[in-house]
Amino acid sequence: MSTDHNFQPKMIGIICNWCCYGGADLCGVSRFQYPPHIKLIRVMCSARVDLLHILRAFTNGIDGIFLGGCHLCDCHYVTGGNFNAYSMVQVCRKIMEFIGIYPERLRLEWVSAGEGIRFANFMNEYSSEVTKLGPLGKAEGMDEKVLAIKLESVTRLIPYIKLVLTRKLLVPERTEEAYHRFFNSEEFDRLFEELIADKLAISLITSLLREKSLSSGAIAGSLGMSPSEVARHMNGSAKQGLVRYDVNSKCYALA
Amino acid sequence: MEHLAETFGIELDLHGFCKTDPATPIRTTRPGIFISGAFAGPVDIPESVVAASGTSALTGELLRTRRGKLSKARVYPAERDVSQDPVRVGVFACHCGANIGRIVDIPSLVDYARTLEGVVHAEEGLFICSTDAAGKISNTIKEKGLNRVVVAACTPRTHEPLFRDTLREGGINQYLFDMANIREHCSWVHSKQKEEASKKAKDIVRMSVARTINLESLQEFNLPVNKTALVVGGGLAGMTSALNIASQGFEVHLLEKNADLGGMALRIPTTLEGMDVPEHLRDLIRQVYQHPLIYVSHDAVIKDVSGYVGNFLTTVKTEGRIKKIKHGAAILATGADEYIPTEYLYGENDKVITSVELGEEIVRGEKRLSEAENLVMIQCVGCRQEDRNYCSRVCCSHSVKNALKLKKINPKLDIYILFRDMRTYGFSEDYYRKASDNDVKFIRYEPEDKPRVVALTDGGKEILRVSVPDPVLGKRLVIDADLVALAAAVIPSAGTREVARLFKVAMSQDGFFQEAHVKLRPVDFAAEGVFLCGTAHYPKHISETIIQAYGAAGRAVTLLSRDTVTASGSVCEVKENECISCGACISVCTYGAIAFHDTPAGIKADVNSVLCKGDGLCNAVCPTSAISLKHYTDEELFCQIDAAL
Numbered sequence: 001m002s003t004d005h006n007f008q009p010k011m012i013g014i015i016c017n018w019c020c021y022g023g024a025d026l027c028g029v030s031r032f033q034y035p036p037h038i039k040l041i042r043v044m045c046s047a048r049v050d051l052l053h054i055l056r057a058f059t060n061g062i063d064g065i066f067l068g069g070c071h072l073c074d075c076h077y078v079t080g081g082n083f084n085a086y087s088m089v090q091v092c093r094k095i096m097e098f099i100g101i102y103p104e105r106l107r108l109e110w111v112s113a114g115e116g117i118r119f120a121n122f123m124n125e126y127s128s129e130v131t132k133l134g135p136l137g138k139a140e141g142m143d144e145k146v147l148a149i150k151l152e153s154v155t156r157l158i159p160y161i162k163l164v165l166t167r168k169l170l171v172p173e174r175t176e177e178a179y180h181r182f183f184n185s186e187e188f189d190r191l192f193e194e195l196i197a198d199k200l201a202i203s204l205i206t207s208l209l210r211e212k213s214l215s216s217g218a219i220a221g222s223l224g225m226s227p228s229e230v231a232r233h234m235n236g237s238a239k240q241g242l243v244r245y246d247v248n249s250k251c252y253a254l255a
Numbered sequence: 256m257e258h259l260a261e262t263f264g265i266e267l268d269l270h271g272f273c274k275t276d277p278a279t280p281i282r283t284t285r286p287g288i289f290i291s292g293a294f295a296g297p298v299d300i301p302e303s304v305v306a307a308s309g310t311s312a313l314t315g316e317l318l319r320t321r322r323g324k325l326s327k328a329r330v331y332p333a334e335r336d337v338s339q340d341p342v343r344v345g346v347f348a349c350h351c352g353a354n355i356g357r358i359v360d361i362p363s364l365v366d367y368a369r370t371l372e373g374v375v376h377a378e379e380g381l382f383i384c385s386t387d388a389a390g391k392i393s394n395t396i397k398e399k400g401l402n403r404v405v406v407a408a409c410t411p412r413t414h415e416p417l418f419r420d421t422l423r424e425g426g427i428n429q430y431l432f433d434m435a436n437i438r439e440h441c442s443w444v445h446s447k448q449k450e451e452a453s454k455k456a457k458d459i460v461r462m463s464v465a466r467t468i469n470l471e472s473l474q475e476f477n478l479p480v481n482k483t484a485l486v487v488g489g490g491l492a493g494m495t496s497a498l499n500i501a502s503q504g505f506e507v508h509l510l511e512k513n514a515d516l517g518g519m520a521l522r523i524p525t526t527l528e529g530m531d532v533p534e535h536l537r538d539l540i541r542q543v544y545q546h547p548l549i550y551v552s553h554d555a556v557i558k559d560v561s562g563y564v565g566n567f568l569t570t571v572k573t574e575g576r577i578k579k580i581k582h583g584a585a586i587l588a589t590g591a592d593e594y595i596p597t598e599y600l601y602g603e604n605d606k607v608i609t610s611v612e613l614g615e616e617i618v619r620g621e622k623r624l625s626e627a628e629n630l631v632m633i634q635c636v637g638c639r640q641e642d643r644n645y646c647s648r649v650c651c652s653h654s655v656k657n658a659l660k661l662k663k664i665n666p667k668l669d670i671y672i673l674f675r676d677m678r679t680y681g682f683s684e685d686y687y688r689k690a691s692d693n694d695v696k697f698i699r700y701e702p703e704d705k706p707r708v709v710a711l712t713d714g715g716k717e718i719l720r721v722s723v724p725d726p727v728l729g730k731r732l733v734i735d736a737d738l739v740a741l742a743a744a745v746i747p748s749a750g751t752r753e754v755a756r757l758f759k760v761a762m763s764q765d766g767f768f769q770e771a772h773v774k775l776r777p778v779d780f781a782a783e784g785v786f787l788c789g790t791a792h793y794p795k796h797i798s799e800t801i802i803q804a805y806g807a808a809g810r811a812v813t814l815l816s817r818d819t820v821t822a823s824g825s826v827c828e829v830k831e832n833e834c835i836s837c838g839a840c841i842s843v844c845t846y847g848a849i850a851f852h853d854t855p856a857g858i859k860a861d862v863n864s865v866l867c868k869g870d871g872l873c874n875a876v877c878p879t880s881a882i883s884l885k886h887y888t889d890e891e892l893f894c895q896i897d898a899a900l
Contacts, residue, residue, distance in 0.1 A: 012899050025410045028439030036451040039458055039899045040440055043887055048871030057896050078761050079845045081872040159878035166839040166876050
């Protein structure tokens, strides 16, 4: 956590036109105050927000992002797209945790067009939360370069993650309760491990190896994994012909 | 109020509100003068908006021969093709009187804007939404050859349409525009931090300019409107809507699932206010059958609905044959049913009946009613509980109505109404008081300790022993009743779900139809061209149903009276060579706007722009970003994100 009291986070909110943007407008009309360092971007539906946008923002060094949508079951569209936004954010936060970024840097908030005060309260509360977290990467004790590699690895995997989201992480019932239950279940943890975590680890390692050949110990050190985990991923990747092991230097390199 | 009433020559009621026709409570006592809103009594926003649409329908009947006589078509200059030109952005910053200018340093914002890439012109104005100022912007667009415009002012939610129009007047595509909201999202929320607010305003304008540079000209398209309406449901709501639309000069197809028109209202003899419902229905049915523009289909089952606003095609099976109906608008008025109770011995003992059955027995003059000594009514049967957690709204008034009638037939009858909360809202409170004055006894019960009904024989007489804890007395009361009437819940009619599926409209959690917006669009569905009315929406009184039926008719005619509808240019498109045919977009688009089609390179997703509503969910789930939402493309959003720093 940051101890720098002068730290002012860079933050953006991507908000839906129908509810959250309306709430932000009402907040203005009501003259409720919030800190000026959060900038807002309008989309028609929170479901339009893409993992690509979030990763782009973090890559740019944004310290906190939030998505603002209509309350669940109140989506302006019959698609109920805010449920999709919900799933996407849950997976993204899990990924952030996996790569060692505070998941609190990504938030999802439901604000109706009538909730100006809720919007103001949220902006104040989230702003102070991100301020307390500190600057992205630095606060996590992560080297700038490692952060960049990690974000790039995730970005590269986005097409696959999107497929997992629409194919494997489906919640049968469109209720807040069911979604909350699913994304807090062991089932979700298991699916994440099976479907995303491994792929992500390999993506991270290959990104690292793109720079230079490394020993499993060095890889483990850079990425905060255990050497045995690295070895497991490397064995699998070597079998698939993605990497090769150089016996002399005892280092892995891209095949 | 009095002055208004006198001026218009209309009467007021006992409470000092406007006196209205009980059957159509938006008609005043003077023909041709209609009202909406709280002038008729205490109402909330949704009812006011519904009534306003209803008055438009009634006015439309009177003025139908003069429709469109006063309207003038706008003529815009020809649109300049700017696709090959270098970007030339104009930034117009508004003081909004003192609303923005008092906090944000506008002159310095304008200076800053001039330094941004692509900006060739920047200026400030005191109120740039004024007609004069907007006219000047149009001229500046022409004079300076601008091909992108940023207005730094208030919220696009209210002012975007106005400035888009300004661009059209300036001869460029209306989508080459963006609003930088430096009022609601800046000066008003950082009013104590002038310096920071001025800095943020620059950030907001920078983000907006970055977005604008990437914007593309988009074409809205006009679709012809088929000037026929389809009304689903031949009950009170559906018939009222159908008759009004036909009276305004449009053809109507009315579908009824049963062999006869009338619906649930056939079982309601009178309203609390004393309106003769069967008489009203007979008259309505006669008018519907006699109207040359209304075509009724009985025993109708909808098989399929395709198309979109202005151009629907509905396939109906009716009396053994298949009918294909082309229509431009649809009104869904599929009504509601009475819940069949499983509680309180209903169905086991014929002395236990529902409120509606009691009403029917009263009309038939059943002997057992005039001979009965004690009658118990139990409210909230089957609703306001976990599985059906809503209030059925009409049952409190319904029970009071039955009680008052019974007291007339049999003044010696003791009537007990066991209730959780009496909700005889609005002016119905008068009848509640009247019932109290007539010695109808109201006893409150708690949902945790509901009344108990046991059938037994006492002194050779078969009775129902009702016991209920009275929280006021703190004792369990025992009433030996000759009859028990249950205020059974109002539930969505059996076909509601199927109709919702066919028309792709939303349903509430309780299985009723869900309007587009509770307050602002209470008779519209989010799906364009489809409207709703009556108890399929939620439980309603007859007068409320009639108003909403006129409301839906008014909304439908607003659509049908146009020759074309305009569809937004911000829709999705597919880059076929990037589509991997995974079908993710198709599976999430519940509008059914995306389908596979054959191409030389195999099947690829294809968007029907008319069905696409521009939410962009498909864009976010597409693994290869092959499908993209125009006007909110990744490129446009990336530029905004990048410029936020």
